[in-house]
Amino acid sequence: MKVLNLQCTHQHSFEGWFASEDDFQNQLSRGMIECPMCADKSVQKLPSAPRLNLGGHPSGQDLADQGKQASSSRAVALSSAQGSHDVAAVTGAPSGRSPAEQAAFLKALRHVMAHTEDVGGRFAEEARRMHYGEQEARSIRGQTSAREAVELIEEGIDVMPLPLPAAVKDTLQ
Template sequence: MIRYSLKCKDGHGFESWFQSADAFDALVAKGMISCAICGSDAVEKALMAPKVDTKRPLTAPTSDAETKLAALRKKIESEATYVGGRFTDEARKLHETKVDKPIYGEANAQQIKGLLDDGVPIAPLPFLPKSKAN
């Protein structure tokens, strides 16, 4: 079932439930939907906002995988230094000086290839830095 906000040619607004989007289209094409206020059969979908569940924050994990990913992110952000766009230079410097210091940041495909070709051990992270996420 799907609920649509509807309006007629005179601007009257009302809502109705339909079996599916196709069912709505078929009923409109047959002139079987009319305005609940004036009876006009010139009815179309009105702009609608999706229903959002406000019982839980959108940022809360909803599955075991999301919980584990959130824990990984927290661990990396608490134990490693964010170096942003300087990642390539910092990773290369740490590799050359044999310093064991965890860092994370951004690099493009060409920079990543260069680091891997030079034997610098790096791994992609399964999330964007908070500064890049909406």
């Protein structure tokens, strides 16, 4: 089993597990590999060094600092998503983030996916119905145009653009 460090053209880094180098090249040539953050199929293999266990462990402070960084990123993403009843999904994802930040971002997206109803292209209509009391309030997500999202905000309806990679709908490993 080969574990490869991969990166898309938007500089999102991720891991891929393959039976062999040939398996990686075969899947890449058939367009079967895509970035879990933005679904970009233009992926390249990064140079990597083998992992050597030399008995050294990160200090307790290093682990605590890593945990604080990951949880603060997660808290920002979740509080924004949970603070609103309406969530508009648009394409795109933050680039240039560390692997820990990308992982926190994906975890927050999975939380939103698990706790909201996908109303698809009916997002603006559903958000208005809930806002004006025509329908019971619930957490929703869906797609709408940027112009429609601005109109919802101008009406006083809380919406939040949410970068939602296509891969989040599937099980990510």
